[in-house]
Amino acid sequence: MTRKRGWPGPPVRGIGLGALAVGAACAAPMVGLDGFIGELAASWRPHIVLGTLICAAMAFAVRFLLLAGSLVALAVVLGADVARTEMDSAQAEARSASRNGDAAVRVVFANILIVNDDTDKFVAWIESSDPDVVVATEFSPGHVQQMAEAMGNYPFQVLQPRWHPYGMVIYSRYPISGEAVTELVKDTPPASAPIIVTVGVETPAGTLHVTGLHPFPPITPQRLARRNEQFAIAGDILVDTDVPKLVVGDFNATPWSAGLRAFVSDNDLTGFNTRATWPAWFGLAGIPIDHAFVSRNLRILDIETGPDIGSDHRPILISVSPVRSP
Incomplete structure (x- = not known):
């Protein structure tokens, strides 16, 4: 018999699914889906990476392991793109410049x-x-x-x-x-x-x-x-x-x-x-x-x-x- 999850399970599930939706919108421009919602979400990509990881920790705490894993995977994909952009940035070029x-x-x-x-x-x-x-x-x-x-x-x-x-x-x-x-x-x-x-x-x-x-x-x-x-x-x-x-x-x-x-x-x-x-x-x-x-x-x-x-x-x-x- 499966034990029914009580509070805070349902709110965490809702928050986690919402984070997945926002993260998916944020990732959309990476696969060529250049829409309005994706543009707005992508503007806050580093913030969304952090928020997604926080939601993953919340899901893990209440044993929603599939949800937690999905959130972590999404955060890794988005975070890798943020890191790649930082490597191509003006700041990175300035750090490596020989004057x-x-x-x-x-x-x-x-x-x-x-x-x-x-x-x-x-x-x-x-x-x-x-x-x-x-x-x-x-x-x-x-x-x-x-x-x-x-x-x-x-x-x-x-x-x-x-x-x-x-x-x-x-x-x-x-x-x-x-x-x-x-x-x-x-x-x-x-x-x-x-x-x-x-x-x-x-x-x-x-x-x-x-x-x-x-x-x-x-x-x-x-x-x-x-x-x-x-x-x-x-x-x-x-x-x-x-x-x-x-x-x-x-x-x-x-x-x-x-x-x-x-x-x-x-x-x-x-x-x-x-x-x-x-x-x-x-x-x-x-x-x-x-x-x-x-x-x-x-x-x-x-x-x-x-x-x-x-x-x-x-x-x-x-x-x-x-x-x-x-």
Whole structure:
């Protein structure tokens, strides 16, 4: 005669089955099922791995061994992908970089938040970190005015501010050439369209092709499709040249997003950021959606996440150097 399980068996079973469902959705993009639910779940993949293991321990404690084993197996599959992404990350590349005294170009990317009316924290961090190039999005005409004096140390400027979240600016202490501004959505009114800004920065080590990108957030299935379309448009703009390329932005996608992985692969880029940048108040428990990708002829020497700048994002600072010819 089988002994009937009492409390807490039924709740644990329900929680465990729910964790299996969430984990399966999280794994869906890994097998080519690039849907809206899978995208959202994959954005929190490390968190889901941890939650799945906790649920597995709960199931094991009440002797639901099949459920516990299934949860552990799912956590291993998801965790292996998280580990693989970490091995391919900008952080991993920076740890293994050999500097050899090479001159580095230091670039900041920041989403400063369109409604952020106190830019003092951002300016203070720029002054202390002393980058060569600053790329920022959610930049309004008011922000340009507020920071005009502080950004005077960057005489070469491309200013495309907007009163909506898709304004973009690039400040550089080195000369800028080949400026290009392109709308990412052709059927959206210019007053609200995301843009991609591309410039050539004439650094002491040679020309660096810098691109700033901020596509739609995937908050609905339609917006997910539009974001991926914007990745494709951006890819067409990233001309196939031998000039080293750095692509920075708020991609509204994590390293586990199928759409972002396709963008990186299709354009032969490297450098997933795996450190949390959003939401800023989550700290280390947030997710990485702000990235800095490089072409194969650039090396990532260092990448770090910046402090609270009054935005819902934390900025990133990346140091790059051209790859030496053998």
